[in-house]
Amino acid sequence: MTEHVLGSEVPELQLTGVSRRYGDNLAVRSIDAAIPAHKISVIVGPSGCGKSTLLRMISGLDTPTDGEVRFEGAPVRGVPEGLAMVFQDYSRSLYPWMRVDKNVAFPIRRLPAAERAERVRFAIEEVGLKGKESLYPWQMSGGMQQRVAIARALASHPRLLLMDEPFASVDAQTRADLEDLVMRIQAELGITVLVVTHDIDESVYLADRIFVLSTPPSVVAEVIDVDLPRPRDHVSTKTEPEFVRIRGHVTSLLRRPDADAEGAHGSLVASTAAGEIA
């Protein structure tokens, strides 16, 4: 386990000793993490390792039993302003009775009409859905629906964008497209992005910084900075020796038997050459 020291940048999000207990069940244990501003951070871990619990506490939907989450220096109590979220299950997070533009505009209903229209137009264009404004979500493919969810998050002008397994429910090609979409948007808007995933490839491909979680009660097993050059793409980045090395390292961390109390690692997804060690 390496204790990671930050660079000069002030962390956007700081987790200090965050634990969450459900009855006798300790879901996450003393998590320390500094999520840097204007970067993409990824929390990767096996299924059931408390990733979603962690995200709920970061977003203020849940409170830690111990420790503290600070967003932009202030402790998180309730959902803070400046935060938006994209859920895994787009079909349940979008509102099927609203057309695409209404879904995107919904979180910013209270803004003046002109500004709202401008934000919606921008967000929809940003995710490549121009011309689809008057469709209903259910008239679109899964990938397009998730784009709507991303546009909805962008319309609220977040400084921190949380994504909970955002691409787990779409096919591989769509997933690759959406990963690129998120990286492009992040680079353009400079927002802080925190993705939770169980996909090792995805974590290395997206991240400036990876937080590897252990099995429950989860702790941060390691923090890895990924210095792969940007812009990245699916062919050249994924064949770079550095990518292969980090992927192998993360895989071995997640497979390490001593970090695993119950051997629940079977659910781990490593898309390619899982056992490969650099």
Next chain:
Amino acid sequence: MNQGSVTEVAAVADARRATRARPGTPSRRTGAELLARLAVRLVVPGALVALWWWASTLPDLQLYVVSPPTAIDRFINDFLSSDPSRLFLGDAAHEDMLPSVRRALAGLAVAVVVGVVVGTALGISRLLSAMAQPLIHLGRSLPSPALLGVFFFVFGTGDEPKVLLIAFSIVWPILFNTVDGVRSIGEVRSQAAQVFRIPDRDVLFRIILPGASPKILAGIRTSLSLSLILMIISELQKSENGLGYRLVQSQRIFDYGGFWAVLVMLVVLGLVFNIAFTIVERRLLAWHRGATQQND
């Protein structure tokens, strides 16, 4: 739907949008197909009318069962007129049908308001729901026509006891469906609303009620049919007008033609109520018809 190609889905979507307004309407049918479908639907009603006609010729029943043409003739005579200033409605329609419909609709309106308001509250709050549970099951399982006397006693003999009896009897499907609908909105949609810091008012009117609307409307549809039944029952006693009153009166004076004309009127009312409801439902739930056809 995930594995389908994006362009394909988009094309389908575009085609749907081109037809606009009603997503999910099947494409145009040919005249012959339409006729065939109509024919299939008319088999059972046709057989029933034939049975009725046959029964009207039996010596034992002749006295009570008038033939369909006689009944329809009487219906036209009693309930229709050629006078535009009377809305083409006859005396019986003005004296008995309209008051009955007013009571049924007033009862329905009360039931919808109470059912949706109480149902929403119970759907949102588990505590309220637990507290109200015994009372609601008691109310639901009471055979409400038996309470007619109580309603007369409490509310007098005017329209109020009738309207309230109708409302009390038909509120349950709306209430239960609303509770169910509100609970079916789902954890993720509520979480999304929380994360985006949507004000409570918007959560109620833009998320909870629209999300529950398919079930609420299903409940209202059941209640609508019930309202006609209860309308008749409430008018069987202590009434001065209404279709139920007319049913009783015509039997008392052995006017079986008039009696059957009322039955025809009730059938027509049932049809009109249903068609009106279907039109409203289609408008309100266009999204839902499409959504369920596509995803489930």
